Amino acid sequence: MEFVSPEGPQRYAALVRVAARSVVGLDMDGTLSPIVDDPAEARIHAEAPDVLADLARTVAAVAVITGRPARQAVALGRFDAVGDALAADRRTLTIFGQYGAERWSSTDRRVRTPRPPHGLAAFLAQIPALLRESDATDAFVEEKGLGVALHTRRMPDSAAAIARLAGPVTALAERHQLTVEPGRNVLEVRAPGVDKGDAVRAFARESAAEGFLFAGDDLGDLAAYAAVAELREAGLATLLVCSTSTEQSALRELSDLCVPGPDGVIAFLRRLVADVRAAQLA
Ligand SMILES: O=P(O)(O)OC[C@H]1O[C@H](O[C@H]2O[C@H](CO)[C@@H](O)[C@H](O)[C@H]2O)[C@H](O)[C@@H](O)[C@@H]1O
Numbered sequence: 001m002e003f004v005s006p007e008g009p010q011r012y013a014a015l016v017r018v019a020a021r022s023v024v025g026l027d028m029d030g031t032l033s034p035i036v037d038d039p040a041e042a043r044i045h046a047e048a049p050d051v052l053a054d055l056a057r058t059v060a061a062v063a064v065i066t067g068r069p070a071r072q073a074v075a076l077g078r079f080d081a082v083g084d085a086l087a088a089d090r091r092t093l094t095i096f097g098q099y100g101a102e103r104w105s106s107t108d109r110r111v112r113t114p115r116p117p118h119g120l121a122a123f124l125a126q127i128p129a130l131l132r133e134s135d136a137t138d139a140f141v142e143e144k145g146l147g148v149a150l151h152t153r154r155m156p157d158s159a160a161a162i163a164r165l166a167g168p169v170t171a172l173a174e175r176h177q178l179t180v181e182p183g184r185n186v187l188e189v190r191a192p193g194v195d196k197g198d199a200v201r202a203f204a205r206e207s208a209a210e211g212f213l214f215a216g217d218d219l220g221d222l223a224a225y226a227a228v229a230e231l232r233e234a235g236l237a238t239l240l241v242c243s244t245s246t247e248q249s250a251l252r253e254l255s256d257l258c259v260p261g262p263d264g265v266i267a268f269l270r271r272l273v274a275d276v277r278a279a280q281l282a
Pocket residue numbers: 027028029030034035036037038039042065066067068069142144149151153183184185186188218220
């Protein structure tokens with residue numbers, strides 16, 4: 001394992017020691033799901049459902065903390081099947097969707113979701129004009145119920161399109177009391193006041209966690225990283241794992257461990273499960 005913080009090896013060992021009373025939060029796109037051009041074509045890593053089930057039997061609780069709508073994440077991740085596999089062991093998989101605004105659990109299988117933010121409908125109505133004025137009519141618009149993502153990945157010069165869109169999107173979002181969440185070849189617009197950090201704090205509190213591992217890949221995961229750092233200050237065993245890509249490096253310097261994309265995340269989680277089980281037998 002390539003630890004990138006000096007404390008990484010000790011933090012990993014401490015987390016293994018308290019794993020049975022620790023929780024794991026995992027980002028989805030770019031961490032559990034390989035990045036693809038069309039968001040609707042994303043699929044979870046083929047081994048992820050089995051690994052998540054094994055992990056959930058090993059630690060206190062597992063959550064996927066994603067920008068995706070919770071219902072969509074459940075479908076793309078085949079999380080119903082993971083929940084079925086966990087039911088006999090009385091374990092639960094939790095999904096925090098839309099950056100923590102939504103919640104689903106494999107126990108009750110219902111999505112708890114707030115009302116769409118005031119201002120979203122007006123923002124949506126102005127998107128065609130905004131894209132025309134920003135020379136970005138080929139951007140892919142993903143409506144998410146509580147927000148909207150403007151994707152540039154399939155445009156000829158994605159970075160230039162993001163640069164043209166960033167100012168106008170931010171100005172229009174602010175006019176409608178919405179916030180902008182930048183990501184990999186995407187600008188998302190959603191309600192302010194909740195982020196992945198809130199999901200981390202809620203999950204740790206409700207689980208009375210003694211340890212917290214989080215893995216992510218993108219800017220939206222920075223809030224989760226900050227919340228895990230707070231938990232570390234409060235005395236929890238923590239580990240921050242970056243799923244690396246050539247597209248985004250913001251998490252690297254904040255991480256304890258870097259692994260190569262979803263393949264690396266899955267291999268790491270398998271290793272964690274094996275190390276925890278070995279420690280419990282010792
Ligand atoms: O928090 P995450 O689980 O990482 O979700 C963030 C957003 O991911 C999706 O977009 C990203 O993945 C797409 C599929 O691989 C890719 O085409 C796109 O360029 C990426 O930005 C998703 O479409 C969004 O709804 C999520 O909020």
